[in-house]
Amino acid sequence: MSQYQRILLLADPSLRRTPAFERAVWLARASGAALHIALFDRDPLISAAALVTDTRHTEAAIAQWLEPRRQWLHSETDDLIGKGLNVTSEAVWSRPSQHAILQHVDGFKPDLVVKDVHYEPLLRRVLIAPLDWQLLRSCPCPLLLVNTLTQALPRRIVAAVDASSQSSEHRALNEQVIHQALSMAIQCDAQLHLVYAFSGPQSMIDPAGAGIGPIGELARLLQPQHQQHFDELADAHGVPPDRRHFLHGPAAPTIADFLREHHSDVLVIGSAHRTLFDRLLIGTTAEAMLDAAPCNVLAVKS
Numbered sequence: 303m304s305q306y307q308r309i310l311l312l313a314d315p316s317l318r319r320t321p322a323f324e325r326a327v328w329l330a331r332a333s334g335a336a337l338h339i340a341l342f343d344r345d346p347l348i349s350a351a352a353l354v355t356d357t358r359h360t361e362a363a364i365a366q367w368l369e370p371r372r373q374w375l376h377s378e379t380d381d382l383i384g385k386g387l388n389v390t391s392e393a394v395w396s397r398p399s400q401h402a403i404l405q406h407v408d409g410f411k412p413d414l415v416v417k418d419v420h421y422e423p424l425l426r427r428v429l430i431a432p433l434d435w436q437l438l439r440s441c442p443c444p445l446l447l448v449n450t451l452t453q454a455l456p457r458r459i460v461a462a463v464d465a466s467s468q469s470s471e472h473r474a475l476n477e478q479v480i481h482q483a484l485s486m487a488i489q490c491d492a493q494l495h496l497v498y499a500f501s502g503p504q505s506m507i508d509p510a511g512a513g514i515g516p517i518g519e520l521a522r523l524l525q526p527q528h529q530q531h532f533d534e535l536a537d538a539h540g541v542p543p544d545r546r547h548f549l550h551g552p553a554a555p556t557i558a559d560f561l562r563e564h565h566s567d568v569l570v571i572g573s574a575h576r577t578l579f580d581r582l583l584i585g586t587t588a589e590a591m592l593d594a595a596p597c598n599v600l601a602v603k604s
Contacts, residue, residue: 305489306335310412312403313341313391317374322418322448325598328455330387333489335413339379339391340406341371342398368393400436412443419449419592419599435589438573438601444482445601446568447592455490456567456598459483462557462591464572465498465532474604475572480539482602483570492567495545497560498532499553500525554590566597573601 311326323339330337348363375391382389396402407415420434437445461483463476480496487494529548536546549556561569573588592599 305485306330306333306413308410308412308414309333309335309337310407310410310415311337311339312398312415312417313339313375314418315341315343315371315398317341317371319378320418320448321450322416322446325446325448326416327382327387329414329416329489330389331385332455336388336390337382338410338412339375339389340394340403341375341392342394342396342402343371344395344397364395368395398433400433400440403437404440404442407441407443414444414446415441416446416448419447434592438588438592441601442603445573447599447601449595449599450597453567456486456492457490458495458564458566459487459490459492459568459570460495460497460557460561460564460566461570462497462499462553462572463532463535465500465528465535468531471574471604475574475602476535478602478604479570479572480535482600483568484539486568486570486600493545494541495547495564495566496532496536496539496541497547497549497557498528499549499551499556500528501550501552553587554594557591558594558596562596568598568600569595570600570602573603 306329309326309330311323313323314320326337326339329335344364345367348360348367351360351363371393375393379389379391394402394406403415415437417434417437420432434447438447461479463479464472465476466472483494486492532546532548547560549560557569560566569591571588571591588601592601
């Protein structure tokens with residue numbers, strides 16, 4: 303199983319060691335990967351003034367504004383280099399946008415991008431897709447979104463697969479999810495667990511507690527097929543019976559409850575490339591899992 307070679311950390315503009323910063327450093331140390339720290343930030347007043355002032359004045363103002371950020375990065379980089387890590391850094395005059403980040407991903411070609419989770423109010427999410435959601439959909443390499451830091455390295459990694467279909471697209475995405483989860487588990491000496499949430503009869507009950515007839519019956523017929531797909535996937539990757547979990551219920555809340563109960567550190571999910579229509583929808587499974595998960599989320603594509 304290959305180790306990480308190049309890790310890109312999207313540093314927080316607050317100029318502090320956030321959970322994502324610490325997790326990226328620990329992963330770089332565990333894997334021996336080169337770590338590049340990129341800090342995206344800009345001052346809106348200087349940007350506005352640039353429209354009406356001389357270019358030389360604007361460039362000088364930008365350089366002055368970026369200087370403390372560069373100094374902070376240099377200080378952190380020197381400290382990490384002194385501890386034996388291969389680290390580079392840069393301060394980028396740009397708001398942390400999807401376009402700017404993807405340009406750096408394309409240039410640096412990392413095996414892993416690490417970023418702190420940033421929560422947006424519900425109303426803002428309805429109007430504008432959060433940056434984290436945009437990166438879930440568009441980042442071409444594995445994206446680790448960090449919302450908590452409980453210990454130096456993850457000890458329990460959970461790979462969430464989709465056993466509802468045997469299509470080539472589903473199989474490829476499941477394989478990549480397990481590959482990335484297993485790679486991180488090996489590098490961090492962590493346990494790997496496999497989960498699937500089947501939205502079957504237990505989740506298809508009306509408030510009075512009665513089944514809902516034909517739909518419930520259909521779910522009962524489908525469950526053995528999904529169970530077989532799940533077991534075949536687990537068998538193919540050597541996941542022992544005590545680390546495979548066939549759950550019942552809607553994916554996001556059901557898996558989130560499992561993660562809490564089992565004190566999981568990282569959830570690995572698949573994020574498929576979507577059509578334009580799909581991208582207009584709020585609350586697709588990957589985005590819902592990011593909002594619901596009580597741990598860090600590693601999103602991968604096939």
